[in-house]
Amino acid sequence: VLVTQPLRPPLPGPGGRLLVGSEGRYRASLRWASGRTEALMKHLQSNGVKLLLSSAKQEEEVVYYAKLYGVSVVECLSSEEMALIREITGVSPYVPFGDNVHGEIAETAVATFCQPLLLGSKRCVHVGFTSVGAFQPHCLILCGPVDGVNEQHAAALQGAFVMLQQLFERVDR
Numbered sequence: 001v002l003v004t005q006p007l008r009p010p011l012p013g014p015g016g017r018l019l020v021g022s023e024g025r026y027r028a029s030l031r032w033a034s035g036r037t038e039a040l041m042k043h044l045q046s047n048g049v050k051l052l053l054s055s056a057k058q059e060e061e062v063v064y065y066a067k068l069y070g071v072s073v074v075e076c077l078s079s080e081e082m083a084l085i086r087e088i089t090g091v092s093p094y095v096p097f098g099d100n101v102h103g104e105i106a107e108t109a110v111a112t113f114c115q116p117l118l119l120g121s122k123r124c125v126h127v128g129f130t131s132v133g134a135f136q137p138h139c140l141i142l143c144g145p146v147d148g149v150n151e152q153h154a155a156a157l158q159g160a161f162v163m164l165q166q167l168f169e170r171v172d173r
Contacts, residue, residue, distance in 0.1 A: 002093040008037045008059040041065040090132040
C-alpha cells in the first residue's frame with residue numbers, strides 16, 4: 001500500500017502548541033495516538049498488507065507497530081519514485097480518515113518480491129511489481145567506484161539496447 005503522509009496522528013512539534021489542562025491529559029493524548037497507530041497497523045495486517053511504501057518519514061512508533069504486525073516499511077520515497085510506482089501498479093495512496101482507521105483499503109498492489117539492498121552506504125529496497133498495463137518494468141542498477149565508470153557502463157548498455165532493438169525490428173518485418 002502507498003501512503004504520502006505520516007500515519008501517526010501528529011502532536012505539535014517544536015514551535016507548535018498543544019494546550020492541555022494537566023499532565024494526565026497529555027499522557028492520555030499520547031495513549032490515544034499510540035492506540036490509533038496500533039489499530040491502523042492491525043487493520044493493515046488484517047487486510048493482507050505486507051509492505052508500506054511511504055513518501056513521508058514515519059514515526060518510530062509506526063515502524064515499531066508495523067514490525068509487530070508483520071508489515072515492512074519503506075519510507076522517504078521521492079515524488080518521482082512514488083509516481084513511477086503509481087504508474088506501474090495503478091494504485092493511489094491510502095489515506096486513513098481521522099479516528100476511522102478501519103476504512104476500506106481499496107487500492108493495493110501485488111509485489112512479487114521485496115528485498116533489502118545495500119549500495120555502498122545507501123540503504124535501498126528492491127521491489128518487483130506485477131504491472132497492470134502495457135508497461136512491463138525492468139530493473140538495472142549500476143554501481144561503480146566513481147561516477148565516470150557508471151557513465152561508461154550506461155553508455156555501453158544503451159548502445160547494446162539500441163543494437164538489440166534494431167535487430168528485433170528487422171526480425172519482426
